[in-house]
Amino acid sequence: MTEAAIQQCLHDLPKCEHHLHIEGSLSPSLLFRLADTNKISLPAIETDPSFASPEALEGRYTRFTSLNDFLHYYYIGMSVLITTADFESLAYEYFARAHNDGVHHAEIFFDPQAHTSRGIAYETVVAGLGMAQKRAEKDFGLTSKLILCFLRHLPASDAKDTYQAAEALGHFSSGVVAGIGLDSSEVGFPPEIFKEVYESASKAGIRRTAHAGEEGDSTYISRALDLCSIERIDHGIRLVDDEALLKRVAKDKTLVTMCPLSNVRLRCVTKVAELPIRKFLTEGVRFSINSDDPAYFGGYILDNYIAVQEAFRLNLKEWKFIADGAIEGSWCDGERKQVLLEKVEQWAESYKGTL
Numbered sequence: 502m503t504e505a506a507i508q509q510c511l512h513d514l515p516k517c518e519h520h521l522h523i524e525g526s527l528s529p530s531l532l533f534r535l536a537d538t539n540k541i542s543l544p545a546i547e548t549d550p551s552f553a554s555p556e557a558l559e560g561r562y563t564r565f566t567s568l569n570d571f572l573h574y575y576y577i578g579m580s581v582l583i584t585t586a587d588f589e590s591l592a593y594e595y596f597a598r599a600h601n602d603g604v605h606h607a608e609i610f611f612d613p614q615a616h617t618s619r620g621i622a623y624e625t626v627v628a629g630l631g632m633a634q635k636r637a638e639k640d641f642g643l644t645s646k647l648i649l650c651f652l653r654h655l656p657a658s659d660a661k662d663t664y665q666a667a668e669a670l671g672h673f674s675s676g677v678v679a680g681i682g683l684d685s686s687e688v689g690f691p692p693e694i695f696k697e698v699y700e701s702a703s704k705a706g707i708r709r710t711a712h713a714g715e716e717g718d719s720t721y722i723s724r725a726l727d728l729c730s731i732e733r734i735d736h737g738i739r740l741v742d743d744e745a746l747l748k749r750v751a752k753d754k755t756l757v758t759m760c761p762l763s764n765v766r767l768r769c770v771t772k773v774a775e776l777p778i779r780k781f782l783t784e785g786v787r788f789s790i791n792s793d794d795p796a797y798f799g800g801y802i803l804d805n806y807i808a809v810q811e812a813f814r815l816n817l818k819e820w821k822f823i824a825d826g827a828i829e830g831s832w833c834d835g836e837r838k839q840v841l842l843e844k845v846e847q848w849a850e851s852y853k854g855t856l
Contacts, residue, residue, distance in 0.1 A: 502855055510852050511603075511806045514820060515844040517827040518599060518607040518791050518802050520735055520758035522650075522684065523630065524579045524615065525794025526595040529555035529562075535581040535590075544577065562797050568716055568767050569686060571797060579615055588629025589636075596637035596645070598795075602803035605841055606833055608646040610682055613663055614655055623666055627677060646679035646832050648710065653683050653690040657697065664698050673707050679832050680708030682735065683725075687717040692725040699729035708732055708832050710758075714739035715769060719746055726755070733757070733830060738764060740786070741777040751785045756830030761808050762800040763793035774812040782819055789827035817856040821849045 502510065533555050536543050543552045551561035551574075558574075565571045582588060592609070599607055611630060613623045630647060637643045649667055651660035664681065672678040681702050683695060692699075692711055702709055711729060714722040715736035722739065723746050725731045734740070737757040740747050750757065761773045770776055781788050790809055795801040800808065809815070815823075828841045 507810060507856065508803075508807055510856055511810060511820070512803055513852075514603060514806070514824055514848055515841055516602070516604045516802060516806075516824070517789060517831050517841070518604050518609075519733070519756065519789050519827070519831065520610070520760055520791035520793055521595070521599075521607060522610045522612070522794050523592055523595060524582070524612055525575060525798075526598075526796050527578050527582070527591055528594065528796045529558040531590065531594060532558070532578050532581055535583075535587055539581055539583045539587070541581045541583075543581075563766075563799060565766055565797075566768070571767060571794070572685065575794065575797065576615060579612075580619065582616065582626075583621060585625050585629040585632070588626055589632040590629075592630045592633030593636055595795075596633060596641065596643055598801055600637070600641040600643050602801055604643060604802060605844065606644045606828075606831055606837065608648055608679065608832055610648045610650045610684060612650050612652060612684065613667075614652045614659060617663070623663070624670070627672065631677065644833060644837060647677065648680045648682045648708075649678050650682040650684045651695060651698070652685040653692075653694065653712075654686045657694050660695055661698050661701075664701065668705075673702075673705065680710060682709075683711035683713075683729075684735075685712075687712055687715055687721060691717075691721060692731075693728045696728050699731070703730045710735055712736055715764070716767075719743040722746060722750075736760060736764070736769075737788075738769060738776060741780050747780075747784055747786065751787075754787050754826075754829070756826065757781070757786060757788040758791050759788050760791050760793035760798075761805050761812075763798045766798040772812070773808045776812075778809060778813055782815075782822065787826035787830055788823065789830065790823065815856075817849060817852060820856070821845060824848075 634645045709731045710733045711725045711731045712735040713725040719739045719742040733756040735758045792802045824845045
């Protein structure tokens with residue numbers, strides 16, 4: 502197949518996205534537009550020339566030196582999100598792009614603490630995201646779930662307050678929010694800090710995931726599994742450093758949500774080919790490929806699929822294993838999973854013998 506034909510094949514592959522921070526899909530152009538609309542002052546050009554224009558800011562995004570360097574710009578960006586309409590615009594822009602990349606189901610993270618700490622009500626955030634979800638399902642047939650993430654650099658008591666606020670509104674029991682996650686700076690903030698809130702979620706039957714093994718070592722993964730009872734692992738690239746843990750994850754069919762271009766941009770690896778994708782396939786580890794914070798990391802989900810193909814030259818059977826595993830590891834219901842699995846089967850049949 503030609504490169505163009507391979508890219509078309511990957512475009513047509515029905516995808517699930519599980520590792521997408523909705524605030525991280527804020528494009529520089531939308532950031533500047535909302536800053537102007539909401540009269541939000543961005544850093545002075547004299548202080549940071551990156552804010553001279555959307556193009557200059559996008560250029561700065563290619564030069565992150567670490568996770569914390571990225572987070573500095575991430576939190577500045579989210580300061581422009583004020584109204585329900587802002588959050589709806591943010592999410593709908595993502596859903597439209599995801600649809601164009603072949604996403605059929607998305608489970609997206611949001612960071613309520615980053616908004617409530619600056620005076621934006623939790624309800625404002627969720628209402629806007631919910632409006633976009635409904636529009637996306639109506640316009641594109643794209644189903645989605647929300648995952649409430651706790652910022653691990655903030656106290657566990659703050660996470661508990663956030664969890665209880667969502668619980669009091671009935672957002673977990675009603676399905677408005679499907680589960681909880683843990684993100685932000687990893688090293689120095691081990692998962693057991695948040696053990697209590699994860700125990701509460703587990704007892705209530707709420708789905709649970711956490712960032713682990715991105716910059717932190719493999720013990721961040723094992724502790725998240727053992728102490729916080731997480732059901733899937735976000736990033737998880739350090740899983741290969743512990744053979745017994747890797748085999749356990751494979752045996753339990755725990756989904757690992759990988760973010761290839763993000764890992765390169767944040768210097769966790771120097772190139773996509775260094776990621777343990779071949780090892781995961783060989784050992785039968787279930788994983789999905791995702792875009793993380795696409796506006797900041799230079800690639801949406803299809804860009805990540807193409808980068809993986811260029812690095813590993815996977816065949817049709819391997820891509821089907823990835824797609825099927827991503828569906829099985831999703832938090833949608835069995836009926837929706839069956840629909841998506843049938844779509845992948847149809848894709849595999851139509852491209853049989855070509856990849």
